[in-house]
Amino acid sequence: MVLNRRSLENLKRIAPPGRGRVVTQEEKMRVFVRIKPLSDEDDVPKPKTIRIRNENALIFDPRQDETPFFFHGVKQNPRDITKRQHKSIKYDFHRVFGPQSTNEDIYNESTKDLLDKLLSGYNCSVFVYGATGAGKTFTMLGNENNYGITYLTMKDLYTKVNEQKDSKKFEIYVSYLEVYNEMVYDLLISDKKPLFLRECGNTTSVAGITIKMVNNVDELIEMLRRGNANRTQHPTDANAESSRSHALFQVYIQMTYKHTDQVKMAKLSMVDLAGSERASSNKGMRFKEGSNINKSLLALGNCINNLSDGLRHIPYRDSKLTRLLKDSLGGNCKTLMISCVSPALSSYEDTHNTLKYASRAMKIKSNLKENVMSVNHPQSHYTKIISGLEEEIKNLKIRYEETLLSKAPVPPNNIEDLRSTLESLFTRKLKKHIEILHLESAQKKTELRIFLKRNLLERASLFNAQHSHEVISELNRINIAIQQFEGRMTSLNAQLNILWDEAIAANNELNLFIKQLETNNVKQFLDIDIVRCSSQIIIEEEVNLSDHRNEIGMILDSNLNISQELITMLAEKATQYYNLLEASNKVSEDMKKDYISITKSFLGGLKAVSWDFSPANQCKIKRDVFLNLNQLNIENLRTCVKPEFSKPLNLEECMSPLQVVEDKLQQITIKQEINKMDTLPEINKIDTSPEINIMDKSPESISDETVVISTQAQSLNNTFVLKQNLDKVSANRSATTTPHRNKPPIDMRCLTKSITKPAIQRKKLIINNNKNGLVNRKINQENLPLIMAATKTLADPSLAKAVTKSRINTNILTPKSGNEIGYNKLKKY
Numbered sequence: 001m002v003l004n005r006r007s008l009e010n011l012k013r014i015a016p017p018g019r020g021r022v023v024t025q026e027e028k029m030r031v032f033v034r035i036k037p038l039s040d041e042d043d044v045p046k047p048k049t050i051r052i053r054n055e056n057a058l059i060f061d062p063r064q065d066e067t068p069f070f071f072h073g074v075k076q077n078p079r080d081i082t083k084r085q086h087k088s089i090k091y092d093f094h095r096v097f098g099p100q101s102t103n104e105d106i107y108n109e110s111t112k113d114l115l116d117k118l119l120s121g122y123n124c125s126v127f128v129y130g131a132t133g134a135g136k137t138f139t140m141l142g143n144e145n146n147y148g149i150t151y152l153t154m155k156d157l158y159t160k161v162n163e164q165k166d167s168k169k170f171e172i173y174v175s176y177l178e179v180y181n182e183m184v185y186d187l188l189i190s191d192k193k194p195l196f197l198r199e200c201g202n203t204t205s206v207a208g209i210t211i212k213m214v215n216n217v218d219e220l221i222e223m224l225r226r227g228n229a230n231r232t233q234h235p236t237d238a239n240a241e242s243s244r245s246h247a248l249f250q251v252y253i254q255m256t257y258k259h260t261d262q263v264k265m266a267k268l269s270m271v272d273l274a275g276s277e278r279a280s281s282n283k284g285m286r287f288k289e290g291s292n293i294n295k296s297l298l299a300l301g302n303c304i305n306n307l308s309d310g311l312r313h314i315p316y317r318d319s320k321l322t323r324l325l326k327d328s329l330g331g332n333c334k335t336l337m338i339s340c341v342s343p344a345l346s347s348y349e350d351t352h353n354t355l356k357y358a359s360r361a362m363k364i365k366s367n368l369k370e371n372v373m374s375v376n377h378p379q380s381h382y383t384k385i386i387s388g389l390e391e392e393i394k395n396l397k398i399r400y401e402e403t404l405l406s407k408a409p410v411p412p413n414n415i416e417d418l419r420s421t422l423e424s425l426f427t428r429k430l431k432k433h434i435e436i437l438h439l440e441s442a443q444k445k446t447e448l449r450i451f452l453k454r455n456l457l458e459r460a461s462l463f464n465a466q467h468s469h470e471v472i473s474e475l476n477r478i479n480i481a482i483q484q485f486e487g488r489m490t491s492l493n494a495q496l497n498i499l500w501d502e503a504i505a506a507n508n509e510l511n512l513f514i515k516q517l518e519t520n521n522v523k524q525f526l527d528i529d530i531v532r533c534s535s536q537i538i539i540e541e542e543v544n545l546s547d548h549r550n551e552i553g554m555i556l557d558s559n560l561n562i563s564q565e566l567i568t569m570l571a572e573k574a575t576q577y578y579n580l581l582e583a584s585n586k587v588s589e590d591m592k593k594d595y596i597s598i599t600k601s602f603l604g605g606l607k608a609v610s611w612d613f614s615p616a617n618q619c620k621i622k623r624d625v626f627l628n629l630n631q632l633n634i635e636n637l638r639t640c641v642k643p644e645f646s647k648p649l650n651l652e653e654c655m656s657p658l659q660v661v662e663d664k665l666q667q668i669t670i671k672q673e674i675n676k677m678d679t680l681p682e683i684n685k686i687d688t689s690p691e692i693n694i695m696d697k698s699p700e701s702i703s704d705e706t707v708v709i710s711t712q713a714q715s716l717n718n719t720f721v722l723k724q725n726l727d728k729v730s731a732n733r734s735a736t737t738t739p740h741r742n743k744p745p746i747d748m749r750c751l752t753k754s755i756t757k758p759a760i761q762r763k764k765l766i767i768n769n770n771k772n773g774l775v776n777r778k779i780n781q782e783n784l785p786l787i788m789a790a791t792k793t794l795a796d797p798s799l800a801k802a803v804t805k806s807r808i809n810t811n812i813l814t815p816k817s818g819n820e821i822g823y824n825k826l827k828k829y
């Protein structure tokens with residue numbers, strides 16, 4: 001298809017200054033050098049004129065490594081018959097391709113990059129330059145086995161066009177012409193008639209040139225092949241298939257952006273120059289051809305020189321070739337020059353000239369402009385486009401807002417009402433919560449008071465004045481107080497029961513409300529309020545707990561002070577009586593020893609005071625029972641578990657594993673053991689360990705009894721703890737019982753005697769087993785059989801094993817049968 005005049009004009013009207021969007025970039029011409037391989041006829045193995053230094057540099061006419069020649073010991077200078085000067089000139093280029101490089105290598109590193117630029121609307125130009133026979137046509141067109149860069153470029157161009165066809169509409173046209181003997185001929189038609197050049201602004205166009213539309217790469221290659229066939233070629237001295245003309249293959253691309261209607265034009269020019277000719281034996285027509293070729297190449301050289309020197313005047317008009325290449329040299333075009341050279345000595349001068357021009361060409365700059373075509377649409381066309389775009393923006397805005405709204409749901413209108421309901425429900429729950437905390441605190445304090453009163457009763461049993469009226473009335477007073485406290489406990493428990501019901505009801509109502517919020521999809525708007533109110537409850541709980549702990553601490557403190565005063569009083573009285581006895585000369589040596597021992601122990605005991613905060617510390621556990629308000633916690637409220645208040649906590653109800661065994665044994669063997677009481681020597685025979693001595697009815701005769709003061713215990717009840725040999729037996733049998741770590745046992749038998757009178761019939765023994773938990777049990781005459789049974793049990797390996805096992809496995813306490821509640825409560829702490 002031949003373009004009509006209007007289409008042609010459009011194609012030529014590329015980026016008129018000041019119209020449309022014009023992006024200008026200054027770019028230097030890129031210059032590549034390709035060195036062809038030496039052929040058989042070339043002067044092999046004579047030295048070459050080029051040595052490649054690296055990818056970007058070569059040395060022209062390098063110095064050769066010569067083997068020195070000596071005559072009579074004197075180095076001789078060899079005579080260079082080639083008359084070479086060994087100039088060793090270094091030339092830098094953008095890339096130097098050696099003889100092994102293929103056309104594909106050249107394409108990949110040179111023309112391939114141009115395509116993106118071309119499809120962005122920039123003019124691009126590639127021309128091959130060099131002497132005749134240097135490989136220009138081979139590089140440009142190649143052959144069937146080695147396609148030239150024109151074919152490779154066109155193939156990739158169509159690939160890229162196909163990739164972009166969704167966004168752009170492409171129209172591709174080609175023209176192919178030759179400049180032969182300073183005449184321009186159309187190569188796409190067989191009818192050869194010269195064409196005229198026309199100057200059009202900065203560009204030159206060819207009047208009447210055929211511009212054909214090409215739809216695919218195959219069509220294009222076919223066109224190229226036919227054009228080449230029309231090209232003037234004749235054998236010369238230097239090249240059997242010498243191209244006697246300059247060939248200019250041009251591809252015009254018109255791209256219309258589908259969304260914007262914007263039109264861009266770009267032109268790719270591929271120029272295969274005829275080779276410069278040396279003065280040769282060519283005669284006649286070939287001579288004339290050679291002269292014209294040289295003339296046009298000389299003009300090209302002059303243009304290159306002026307452009308590289310930055311001169312204003314460029315003699316483009318000196319030849320048809322330079323007029324046609326005006327665009328490609330320093331104009332609006334990204335230009336790439338491939339200089340072909342031969343390394344053969346016979347091409348020494350040609351190669352040197354080519355390299356010189358190539359080197360100069362590197363300095364040429366061109367001004368790249370994006371070719372946006374101005375399309376003269378009527379104003380209504382633009383108005384239509386603008387109103388269409390406005391409509392689209394409006395629609396997009398609506399859609400955007402809809403998306404935003406759907407992502408951020410709107411709170412309901414009654415959100416404030418819902419919030420105030422939620423807050424009032426939380427307030428109700430909080431109120432009940434605080435009331436429970438107060439009651440529970442009161443409950444704990446009462447429990448502690450009962451505990452302390454009971455300790456007083458135990459303490460009283462240490463003395464031998466139980467029958468005096470004063471003591472009896474005091475004991476009565478304590479018992480009455482205990483009864484009152486227990487009455488209060490019962491009342492507190494009843495109140496707590498009611499409060500818990502109310503709290504659970506309030507909590508259920510709140511949970512139901514939150515669930516409704518969730519179902520109605522409005523909980524998300526009140527989440528922050530839920531968190532705020534919940535944290536308020538936690539804070540209130542902490543504040544109340546802290547107050548409660550302070551109050552418990554104060555009670556314990558005052559009790560400790562009283563205990564210390566009592567110790568002081570006892571010590572004073574003991575000294576007073578000792579002095580009296582001494583004055584009346586009734587102090588035996590043993591008593592003296594005891595007194596000194598007591599004094600020492602008091603001092604030692606004080607020294608050994610240490611507070612053990614480990615979790616296993618029994619005193620700490622006891623104290624914590626009163627400190628914590630564990631019945632009430634958020635978890636309980638959440639799960640609506642109402643604690644048991646049926647009975648006040650009684651530590652005395654809790655037993656150790658050993659006691660469980662004891663109890664069981666008691667049931668089984670107590671009768672037998674009572675019967676055997678009279679036959680104790682027999683028991684001694686069964687187990688010869690010293691602890692059997694405990695069965696001796698006379699406490700004075702207890703020889704292996706060890707007394708330990710538990711300093712922690714002092715803080716609560718100043719209990720004297722007697723660690724019986726029973727423990728030793730247990731340790732021997734089971735190897736699991738560890739001795740008291742911090743306080744080595746000291747013999748305090750005398751202390752007990754001093755305080756409780758030697759003749760006491762009922763002796764309180766407290767077995768303190770630090771490892772296995774709290775054992776706080778009275779041992780008196782009534783339960784001596786029980787101890788005996790336990791002792792015997794330990795003497796029996798199988799029973800001892802059972803005892804030991806339960807000691808190890810059970811952490812603290814085991815409830816008495818039928819008293820699960822008390823045990824469960826204690827377990828909580």
Ligand SMILES: Nc1ncnc2c1ncn2[C@@H]1O[C@H](COP(=O)(O)OP(=O)(O)OP(=O)(O)O)[C@@H](O)[C@H]1O
Pocket residue numbers: 035036037099130131132133134135136137138139239241242243244273274275276340
């Ligand atoms: N790189 C190369 N590898 C192999 N053969 C080559 C190479 N370059 C050129 N030749 C061969 O050298 C010969 C001359 O090459 P070509 O025709 O391309 O030179 P030219 O520069 O186009 O010459 P002219 O200007 O006279 O047309 C051809 O036979 C070609 O096959």
